Amino acid sequence: MDTITYTVSNHVATLTLNRPERRNAINADMRTALRDVVYRIKNDPDVRVLVLAGSDGHFCAGGDLKSMQGEMTTTQGRSRMHSSHEWLSVLLTLDKPIVAAVDGSAYGAGFGLALAADIILVTPRTRFGMAFLRFGLIPDFALLYTLPRMIGIQRTKELVFSTRELTGEEALSLGIATELVAAESLTERAAELANALATASPDAVSLIKRALNSTFDHDLSTMLSMEADGQGIALGTDYRKTAITNFINKQPPSYKWPE
DSSP, rough: SSSSSEEEEEEEEEEEEEGGGGTTOOHHHHHHHHHHHHHHHHHHHHOOEEEEEESSOOOOOOOOOHHHHHHHHHHHHHHHHHHHHHHHHHHOOOSSSSSEESSSSEEEEEHHTTTSSEEEEOTOOOEEOOGGGGHHHHHOOTTHHHHHHHHOHHHHHHHHHHHEEEOOOHHHHHOOOOOOGGGHHHHHOOOHHHHHHOOOOOOHHHHHHHHHHHHHGHHHHHHHHHHHHHHHHHHSSHHHHHHHHHHHHHHOSSOOOOO
């Protein structure tokens, strides 16, 4: 069985983690498959939006602990992480919007993978967790970078040190999740949002993501310069010309967020 499935339709790519017997835990084969498909998404101009999901009612249970048994040297451990960081950094800096449909387990690396998304949908069954300390490990898959930027340092420390689970409802209240939806509506809602984003200007979306992803690393002057440069590019696109013409002529907008 393939460890992931990947499809593209109407400019929307759907990447589904597919090891249901292990709640989609990430093993070596899945890491290789994720690496290959992430680079494929980055380099495919037909893909404008990515949906991340898991099979059989779970998103991802994290790294497969069975693959971590036995002896491992520091060098081997660092090499293992660096090999994942190569494609993970591409995913985290992807200038195409990502929608994560997170049901069931999203533990450890699965938590980190979900936080690569721009829109995170959860259900009442969703459980986020970081049990790294129970195994003498530290958070990985960029959690030390992404989570504090979402919820702050103190709350991140509490979640890391306590190793407790976080429900979908609490994830929504903390600002991790974007929407809480019924489990049976999750796939449909993710597709609805992704299809809407696919109709937006790909140039504008790319510029917005690049700016927002770097905003905490720059001062006001740099962000204003990025704004001016980006708006200059956006103003020169055919999408902008058509959209304004349609607005003036009272035509339906090309892009509309689904309620």
